[in-house]
Amino acid sequence: MHVLILGGTTEGRLLAGLLDGTVRVTSSLAGRVAAPRLPAGEVRIGGFGGPEGLAAWVRRHDVDAVIDATHPFAERISFNAARAAATAHVPLLVLRRPGWVPVAGDRWHEVGSLEEAAAALDGLGDRVFLTSGRLGLAAFADRPEWFLVRSVDAPDAPMPARSELLLDRGPFTLDGERGLLARHRIDVLVTKDSGGAATAPKLTAAREAAVPVVVVRRPPVPQGVPVASTPEEAAAWARALAG
Template sequence: MHVLILGGTTEARALAGLLHPRVRVTSSLAGRVARPRLPEGEVRIGGFGGADGLAAWLGEHAVDAVIDATHPFAERISFHAARAAATAHVPLLALRRPGWVPEEGDDWRDVGSLAEAAAALDVLGNRVFLTTGRMGLAAFADRPEWFLVRSVDAPEGAVPARAEILLDRGPFTLDGERELLRRHRIDVLVTKDSGGAATAPKLTAAREAGIPVVVVRRPPVPEGVRTATTPEEAAALVLDG
């Protein structure tokens, strides 16, 4: 059995470890992170050339199942995976960590896009902790606020005019996030609903400090695609057929 994991996430690496060496596993990474953490099994880096290219690759490499374990906001890759799997008649499973849920004391503002997140800042604060990743920062380029932009690698494209760039990779600690908010006098946090424990401490720190949080909703999984919420569940579904 040959399983293709569209990866790049903590869950994808864990899933590869659960499946390898019981089945042949190939993990595909987009190549957008300079020093990715490599999973067990075979690894390929780079795109496929869209849905048609992926469908052809599935046939050429005799893939029996595809698991889309990409970031919850990798919407285009997920769309291509759904189309390619349907074309190649290969089963597709989406592995998605659960999204975050607000708790008592949270002050969350739910928005549908980065542009809406930028507009929400009009009435929320002047010193922004921006943790939406290195892409899409152009939505904030014309904002007057000061930004602390945290990402794994250096941002691509336009960035806010008044910004400090912090290159760092989770998991992050609660004490560390508390100190970051205090030291930079942050009064609003902007994040995507990525879910997971590695970057969740910033939400707790914001709650404790009474800081509002602008949360960008994640896109839905393509229609008709079966989902799992943990690597263990995904592995069981694949191995049990």
């Protein structure tokens, strides 16, 4: 059995490790990160050319099942995967880590896009910790606030006019996030609801410091596609298909 994992996430890498040696595994990475952590099994890097290209690749390489383990905000590839799986007549599973949930003491402002996040900053603070990744920073380019922009790789222009770039990769510690907020005098945090533990300490640090958090809600999973919340669940799904 040949399983194609659309990866690039910690969950996708863990899933490849769970399946490797049991079934043939190919992980596909988008290639947007300069030095990705490679999973077990076969790896390909780069796009497919839309849903038609993905469906053609699935057929050409005798793929029996596809698991979409991309980032929760990789909306386009998720919908391309749904269309491609239907075209190629192979089963599809989405692997998504659960989203974050506010707890007592959180001061969350939930929005639907980065553009809404930029608009939501009015009156919240003057020094922003922006952790939404390297894409989409143009939404904040005309904002008057000062931004600390954290990203794995250097983002493309335009950047916020008043900003400092911090290149770093999680997992992050609570003590580290506390120190970062204090050192840069952060008074508002902007993040996407990526979920998971690797970058969650910033939420705890913000809660402790009474810093408001602008949270961009994640897009929906394509309708009708089953969802697993852990690599173990996804591995069990694939093994059941393999018999």
